[in-house]
Amino acid sequence: MPCIDYSFRFPYDVCRFARWRYSFIDIDRSIHTHAFHEVFWGEEGEGVHVINGDRRRLLPGVLVLIRREDSHGFSAAREGEHVRFSNFAFASELWERLHRRHFAGSRTGEAGRSEERWFSEKDHRKREFLLDAAQVERLRAMAHDLDAGARDALSAEAFLSGVMALLVNAQHSRQALPEWLAVACKRIQEPEHFRGGTAELARLAGRSPEHVAREVQRLLKKTPTDVLNEARMTYAAHELNTTSREIIDIAADCGLENLGHFYKIFRRRFGVTPHRYRKHAYATPELRLAGGR
Numbered sequence: 001m002p003c004i005d006y007s008f009r010f011p012y013d014v015c016r017f018a019r020w021r022y023s024f025i026d027i028d029r030s031i032h033t034h035a036f037h038e039v040f041w042g043e044e045g046e047g048v049h050v051i052n053g054d055r056r057r058l059l060p061g062v063l064v065l066i067r068r069e070d071s072h073g074f075s076a077a078r079e080g081e082h083v084r085f086s087n088f089a090f091a092s093e094l095w096e097r098l099h100r101r102h103f104a105g106s107r108t109g110e111a112g113r114s115e116e117r118w119f120s121e122k123d124h125r126k127r128e129f130l131l132d133a134a135q136v137e138r139l140r141a142m143a144h145d146l147d148a149g150a151r152d153a154l155s156a157e158a159f160l161s162g163v164m165a166l167l168v169n170a171q172h173s174r175q176a177l178p179e180w181l182a183v184a185c186k187r188i189q190e191p192e193h194f195r196g197g198t199a200e201l202a203r204l205a206g207r208s209p210e211h212v213a214r215e216v217q218r219l220l221k222k223t224p225t226d227v228l229n230e231a232r233m234t235y236a237a238h239e240l241n242t243t244s245r246e247i248i249d250i251a252a253d254c255g256l257e258n259l260g261h262f263y264k265i266f267r268r269r270f271g272v273t274p275h276r277y278r279k280h281a282y283a284t285p286e287l288r289l290a291g292g293r
Contacts, residue, residue: 001071005035008091011153015090017146021082022047022074030073037095037119038066039163040087041131041139044242047083048075051124058083061136063167065119065127068092086139088146088163090156095119098160118164133189134234135166140241141270180205181215189231194255198224232256233269240278247274 008014022030027050040063047058051072056064058074066072076083103118121127131139142162145155177185184205187193193200201224202209209224216224232254239250251262266274 015156045083046077
C-alpha cells in the first residue's frame with residue numbers, strides 16, 4: 001500500500017489544496033496511507049470512499065476528516081461517471097496546535113469540544129458530516145487563498161480554524177432550532193422556493209409569517225428576508241462557480257428580476273460582483289484527475 005508524504009516544512013510549506021476527479025476504477029488501486037491529516041468534501045457526482053476497510057457513500061456536501069492513521073481510497077459510484085471533491089492536506093502538527101488551544105477540555109465540557117471528537121475521534125463514521133449548500137459555499141470562500149497557491153502555516157491554520165468553527169457552530173445551531181424552523185430553513189435553499197419570497201418560508205414552516213419572523217429574529221438574529229437572500233446567493237454562487245450560464249438567468253432563478261438588485265445583494269454577501277466572483281472561480285487550477293481522463 002503506497003504512503004503519500006509531502007515532507008511539509010514549517011512555517012512556509014505546510015499544506016496542499018487540490019480538486020480531484022475520480023472515474024470508476026478498481027478502488028483497491030487507489031487505497032493509500034499518508035503522513036498528514038486531511039479534510040475533503042464532495043463537490044459533484046456520487047462516489048465511493050473506502051476508509052479503513054469500510055465502504056462509505058461520497059455525495060456533494062459530505063465532509064470527512066482524515067487522520068494520518070487512516071487508509072483510504074476513492075472511486076466513482078458507477079461506470080461512465082465521475083466524482084469530484086476538494087481536498088486539503090496539512091501537516092498533522094497544525095491540528096495538534098489547534099487542539100491544544102480550543103479542543104483539549106474535559107470529556108464532559110462544552111458540546112463539540114470534548115477530547116474524543118473531530119480528528120481525535122477514532123471512529124471514522126463520527127468524522128463524517130453532511131453540509132448544506134450555504135456551508136459548502138463558505139468552505140469554497142475560505143479556501144480562496146489556498147486555491148490560489150498559499151501553503152504557509154498562517155493560511156493553512158486560518159482555513160482549518162474556519163472549518164472547525166463551521167462544524168462546531170453547525171452542531172450548536174442544529175441543537176438550538178426547533179425542528180419546524182430547521183426544516184423550513186433547509187428547504188428554502190431549494191431554488192423552486194425562491195420566487196415565493198418570505199411567504200414561502202412561512203408556508204414551509206407551517207406557521208404564520210409573524211410567528212416565523214419573531215422566531216427567526218430570536219433564534220438566528222436575522223430577518224426572514226436575510227434567510228431567503230442567503231439561500232438565493234448561495235445558489236447563485238454555486239451556479240457561477242460550476243456553470244457558464246448567463247448571470248441574468250441565474251438572477252431570474254433566484255426570483256430577482258431586477259439585475260441591479262441581484263448585484264447589490266450578491267456583493268453585500270460576497271464582497272465582489274457576480275462577474276468578478278465567476279472570474280476568480282474560472283482562474284483556479286484545473287482539476288487533478290485520477291483513474292481516468
